[in-house]
């Protein structure tokens with residue numbers, strides 16, 4: 436079996452205006468691999484939502500995208516405050532985002548629901564005061 | 577209907593790097609996660625938001641074009657970003673509702 440292809444990005448927590456760089460780069464990379472547009476769309480939206488969350492809620496982190504033979508895996512890891520109640524955070528409309536973020540069009544509380552909507556599996560590991568790691572998979576077959 | 581075709585119906589080109597792209601359906605919204613969750617690929621996306629996240633969302637959600645309603649303008653920097661990212665952006669002085677009515681006729 437060929438080695439899986441891995442893309443790594445540092446997500447800068449200071450720079451909200453450049454947020455989305457990792458997901459746009461991934462979109463380009465997946466296009467070059469010739470993957471179907473609908474798969475690329477699902478991966479890049481899920482990743483963008485996660486990337487934005489790391490910037491808004493966790494002061495940045497690391498993003499890895501692994502292209503396996505049968506799926507694309509997205510791993511987002513931060514050392515932010517953690518998520519107190521995952522069930523609540525997964526609900527559409529729940530958000531702790533501040534007003535300045537809302538005025539940019541974010542903070543609708545739809546990010547985690549979108550990540551779930553567009554991926555085949557999502558696993559959230561979080562510990563208060565330690566950080567959050569989100570693993571998502573989009574199947575290729 | 578392709579994006580370029582809208583220029584004959586009162587829309588102004590702000591950035592048109594991919595004018596031959598076909599439009600299939602319309603989505604209206606300003607909250608970016610709603611747009612990513614609900615807009616479909618190839619939709620024309622009508623919004624009054626004009627920051628750089630709009631360009632990113634249009635790219636990731638793979639919409640056919642962004643239509644800025646109510647005469648909302650894009651900065652020169654963002655026009656360049658749109659061109660670089662291959663994102664079509666049009667503008668109109670009309671409201672989102674009026675634009676949707678026009679598109680409804682054109683796409684029928």
Ligand SMILES: Nc1ncnc2c1ncn2[C@@H]1O[C@H](COP(=O)(O)OP(=O)(O)O)[C@@H](O)[C@H]1O
Nearest residue numbers: 488492493517524530531542543544545546547
């Ligand atoms: N990486 C993260 N670290 C800490 N908290 C998070 C993280 N991601 C999400 N959250 C929490 O979950 C809530 C819901 O997230 P989301 O659905 O993306 O909505 P939004 O980002 O619009 O607030 C956030 O408001 C925040 O409280």
Ligand SMILES: [Mg+2]
Nearest residue numbers: 484488546547
């Ligand atoms: Mg979010």
